[in-house]
Amino acid sequence: MTTFRWRFHFHRNTWTRINPLWLSSGCLFDCHVLGASLHYRRTLKDNPAFRLSLDFLTTARSYSRNRNMNTSDEDPPAKRRKSSSDSDHHLQKDRLSPNGKSPPRKKGAASSPTAEVGRRWEEFTHARGKLPGASGGTRQHFDFSVMSYNILSQQLLHENSYLYRHCSVPVLDWKYRYANIMKEIEEHNADILCLQEVQEDHYVSQMKPSLEALGYQCEYKKRTGGKPDGCAVVFKRDSFALLSGHPVEYLRPGVPLLDRDNVGMVLLLQPNTSTTMPSPLCVANTDLLSNPRRGDIKLAQVAMLLAELRRVASRPDGTLCPLVVCGDMNSVPWSPLYRFLRDGRLDYYGIFRGEVSGQDAVPRRQHPLTVPLWPHTLGINAQCQYHCQSNTSGLTIEEFYRINRPCIQHGFSFSSAYSHRSSKRGEPEVTTNNMQRPLTVDYIFYTAASRFTSDPSSLYGEGLQLLARLSLFDVTDLSTVGGLPNASHPSDHLPLLARFRLHSRQQQQQQRQWPAPPPPSAKVD
The missing domain is CATH 3.60.10.10 (Endonuclease/exonuclease/phosphatase)
Known part of the structure; x- marks a missing residue:
């Protein structure tokens, strides 16, 4: 429903330009919803049936990514391991720099700390x-x-x-x-x-x-x-x-x-x-x-x-x-x-x-x-x-x-x-x-x-x-x-x-x- 509201207000005023930020925090959605809202602005003239299916799939994906509540007594995801055959390709593309120094900051990631905290005896x-x-x-x-x-x-x-x-x-x-x-x-x-x-x-x-x-x-x-x-x-x-x-x-x-x-x-x-x-x-x-x-x-x-x-x-x-x-x-x-x-x-x-x-x-x-x-x-x-x-x-x-x-x-x-x-x-x-x-x-x-x-x-x-x-x-x-x-x-x-x-x-x-x-x-x- 939030995505429909974004499109409804888009041509009337600038509310939709800031509403995704407010909704993404208030509705516990992540940056994917914000990105989806920007995508919807580019697809206003697309087929309505296509927009409806896209609305549903994007909202469902955002909800599933943020659903961390587990009411069972099984081990939480933090202690489940992959099998030895699982791939780790998502971490393989960034490696230690050849000179052995600290790796470069990844664009879009959290910035490196500006100060070190020493540990004393x-x-x-x-x-x-x-x-x-x-x-x-x-x-x-x-x-x-x-x-x-x-x-x-x-x-x-x-x-x-x-x-x-x-x-x-x-x-x-x-x-x-x-x-x-x-x-x-x-x-x-x-x-x-x-x-x-x-x-x-x-x-x-x-x-x-x-x-x-x-x-x-x-x-x-x-x-x-x-x-x-x-x-x-x-x-x-x-x-x-x-x-x-x-x-x-x-x-x-x-x-x-x-x-x-x-x-x-x-x-x-x-x-x-x-x-x-x-x-x-x-x-x-x-x-x-x-x-x-x-x-x-x-x-x-x-x-x-x-x-x-x-x-x-x-x-x-x-x-x-x-x-x-x-x-x-x-x-x-x-x-x-x-x-x-x-x-x-x-x-x-x-x-x-x-x-x-x-x-x-x-x-x-x-x-x-x-x-x-x-x-x-x-x-x-x-x-x-x-x-x-x-x-x-x-x-x-x-x-x-x-x-x-x-x-x-x-x-x-x-x-x-x-x-x-x-x-x-x-x-x-x-x-x-x-x-x-x-x-x-x-x-x-x-x-x-x-x-x-x-x-x-x-x-x-x-x-x-x-x-x-x-x-x-x-x-x-x-x-x-x-x-x-x-x-x-x-x-x-x-x-x-x-x-x-x-x-x-x-x-x-x-x-x-x-x-x-x-x-x-x-x-x-």
């Missing part, structure tokens, strides 16, 4: 210096750095090119992005890299050889279900030795809740040092389900990762070695999932599935979380530990309530390397804008050494001490650089980088080789 001065040892042992420490980085699978970028309409096409080219990704990795020179959305063909042919040439050892886990990407944990051979590696698949046939192809990895690393052998370090990396409406699946995936963490990090005496957990959690700070990871407990009665991650500005209050969250056949209890499957038909009322109460918890004491609030302006920190709004969804969690006095420089026992972190963007910074990715930032996520000090107190009788972790007590098909 935020150091914790109280962590510097030599800490005194406590009675009964000699304190040892080992410093290292960790990077967590979602590098954006190129196949995912092609599948969801509408999310990157603000970008100049040349900066989306894989050759250009790969060069900048490797430049960032070399510049920061982290001891441990936790990478997400690593496309397998790019990993095998390009990334792994380049990283090995830089002195890294690479461990990779591809997503299940024939998906093209996965997670990688990469560490410097001069700094660590691999004790054991454990891929985690969240897909469990026969468990309807766990029907997605996300994966994780858990590595047990031994620091290389010429002094007394410090405690091993357990490192985990994951990329959780993106769908903001399926918080129940996200919580179950986290529980599976934590169960494997406890199995791998447990010592024979029942204690745990220090841990670092990195990844794209697809959850915002202070959401129920974030609070569960940081606080170790979540009472989920009355929480809806769409509220768990906090990704949606206005979450859908449908489908409350079930009690229990996952079936007992999964082999994981409410404490996020492996347990033997048993028949629950003979349980008393008290035992049944204890097993099925709406509460989950874990025994880790995690801290976040970031405060999620910028020290520059007090605005929220941002790690991505892949859902078309600035969010923090990437994290570095670690088990901190416990304090026994009010003096922040006094630490007790084994654990990790945060020395410094690389600052993140806030909302203003993200607007300044024109969003992600851009000519300087090759992914729609920012890399997180933190420096830690590993403290361990070694007794002479504890100088023994770290045993391999026992197999899980319950294996679920």
Whole structure:
């Protein structure tokens, strides 16, 4: 009907010259409607039947391009991938310029940012210096750095090119992005890299050889279900030795809740040092389900990762070695999932599935979380530990309530390397804008050494001490650089980088080789 109104008023006054702009914003139509209106002016004397069919087809096309509301619980388009045979011809025509410089601005695309925003190191001065040892042992420490980085699978970028309409096409080219990704990795020179959305063909042919040439050892886990990407944990051979590696698949046939192809990895690393052998370090990396409406699946995936963490990090005496957990959690700070990871407990009665991650500005209050969250056949209890499957038909009322109460918890004491609030302006920190709004969804969690006095420089026992972190963007910074990715930032996520000090107190009788972790007590098909 809008196009008829444009033609009706065209010869009467100049209203039609500005009306398409108003209608295109008020009716949620895009520039195709505006272009169509200009075309209609040139076809006023055409056949009316032809104009009628053209009106219908153009309006229907504009509506279908802008209909982004999906009310189902399937994964949103942002996490659907093309098959390996799909073409990417729409990104192939613009390539990196031969001189290796930043690509030229594409005419009609969003302009390149006029100002760069630097990221500075935020150091914790109280962590510097030599800490005194406590009675009964000699304190040892080992410093290292960790990077967590979602590098954006190129196949995912092609599948969801509408999310990157603000970008100049040349900066989306894989050759250009790969060069900048490797430049960032070399510049920061982290001891441990936790990478997400690593496309397998790019990993095998390009990334792994380049990283090995830089002195890294690479461990990779591809997503299940024939998906093209996965997670990688990469560490410097001069700094660590691999004790054991454990891929985690969240897909469990026969468990309807766990029907997605996300994966994780858990590595047990031994620091290389010429002094007394410090405690091993357990490192985990994951990329959780993106769908903001399926918080129940996200919580179950986290529980599976934590169960494997406890199995791998447990010592024979029942204690745990220090841990670092990195990844794209697809959850915002202070959401129920974030609070569960940081606080170790979540009472989920009355929480809806769409509220768990906090990704949606206005979450859908449908489908409350079930009690229990996952079936007992999964082999994981409410404490996020492996347990033997048993028949629950003979349980008393008290035992049944204890097993099925709406509460989950874990025994880790995690801290976040970031405060999620910028020290520059007090605005929220941002790690991505892949859902078309600035969010923090990437994290570095670690088990901190416990304090026994009010003096922040006094630490007790084994654990990790945060020395410094690389600052993140806030909302203003993200607007300044024109969003992600851009000519300087090759992914729609920012890399997180933190420096830690590993403290361990070694007794002479504890100088023994770290045993391999026992197999899980319950294996679920």
